[in-house]
Amino acid sequence: xxxxxxxxxxxxxxxxxxxxxxFDRITEYQVGEPSVxxxxxxxxxxxxxxxVEVLKxxxxxxxxxxxxxxSQAILASNCKKVLITHGTDTLVDxxxxxxxxxxxxxxxxxxxxxxxIFKSTDASINIGTALGALSVLQEGVYIAISGRVxxxxxxxxxxxxxxxxxx
Numbered sequence: 001x002x003x004x005x006x007x008x009x010x011x012x013x014x015x016x017x018x019x020x021x022x023f024d025r026i027t028e029y030q031v032g033e034p035s036v037x038x039x040x041x042x043x044x045x046x047x048x049x050x051x052v053e054v055l056k057x058x059x060x061x062x063x064x065x066x067x068x069x070x071s072q073a074i075l076a077s078n079c080k081k082v083l084i085t086h087g088t089d090t091l092v093d094x095x096x097x098x099x100x101x102x103x104x105x106x107x108x109x110x111x112x113x114x115x116x117i118f119k120s121t122d123a124s125i126n127i128g129t130a131l132g133a134l135s136v137l138q139e140g141v142y143i144a145i146s147g148r149v150x151x152x153x154x155x156x157x158x159x160x161x162x163x164x165x166x167x
Contacts, residue, residue, distance in 0.1 A: 008048040009134065010079035011036055012070060014055040014062065014094075016087025018112035018123050031056045035116030036085045039127050047131075050079060059087025059094075059111070067094050071101040081134045082107040085127070088157060088164075091143060095152035099141040107141045108133050108149070113162050122146065 013019065013034035021032030034053055052073050055066055074082055086094055088111040095109050110130040116123035122145075130144035141152040145164050154167050 007081065008050050008079050009131075010050050010052065010074065010077045010082045011040070012073055012082065012084045013037075013051070013053045014059070014066070014070065014084065014086045015057040016059045016085065016089075016111050017114065018085050018087070018110075018116050018126075019056070020115040021117060031058060032117075034085065035123055036083070036127060039116065039124055043128075045131075050077060052077075057087075059090040062087070062090050062094060064097065067097040067101070070094065071098060074098070074102050074105060074107065080105055083127070083130050083134060084109045086111050088113060088145070091145075091164075092152070092155055092157060095141050095143055095155075099152045102141075104139055106134055106137045106139055108137065108144050109142070109152075110144045 013036055015031040019031050019035050037051055054070050054073050082105055086109050091109055091111055098107055108130040110126040112121055112123040112126055114121045126145050129147055133144045133149045143150045143155050155164050156167055158165050
């Protein structure tokens with residue numbers, strides 16, 4: 001069950017593959033507008049969201065200063081449930097950072113292996129998994145991806161399989 005409509009969910013976007021877009025004029029992918037906003041609007045959910053675009057970066061470029069900005073945005077909000085879209089390469093690093101920096105919140109990070117603009121993207125299912133996880137998880141930091149939910153301290157990215165798995 002999605003959190004009740006009176007329980008607002010903070011949604012932070014940070015960039016990553018999920019938000020990548022293709023621009024013909026430069027013939028490469030760049031981080032575009034946050035895809036999570038449209039995905040959630042199209043889903044017509046009975047929930048309230050507070051959207052904050054914190055970064056617009058490939059996750060390989062995300063550093064601890066950026067992670068501090070994320071934690072500040074979370075702490076500045078009254079929301080107790082937080083969804084963060086993030087690139088997959090440093091998703092675990094950010095989850096572990098937030099685990100140390102933020103308490104008294106349920107935080108779920110997600111991303112995508114293919115941009116949300118692709119027909120065969122995993123973005124929508126990953127955001128849906130993250131929202132479902134937020135409805136039942138207690139305080140803590142988690143990663144929701146590929147239909148699974150992992151505690152931040154028990155997950156790694158398997159680059160060969162393009163999947164996340166338990167340590």
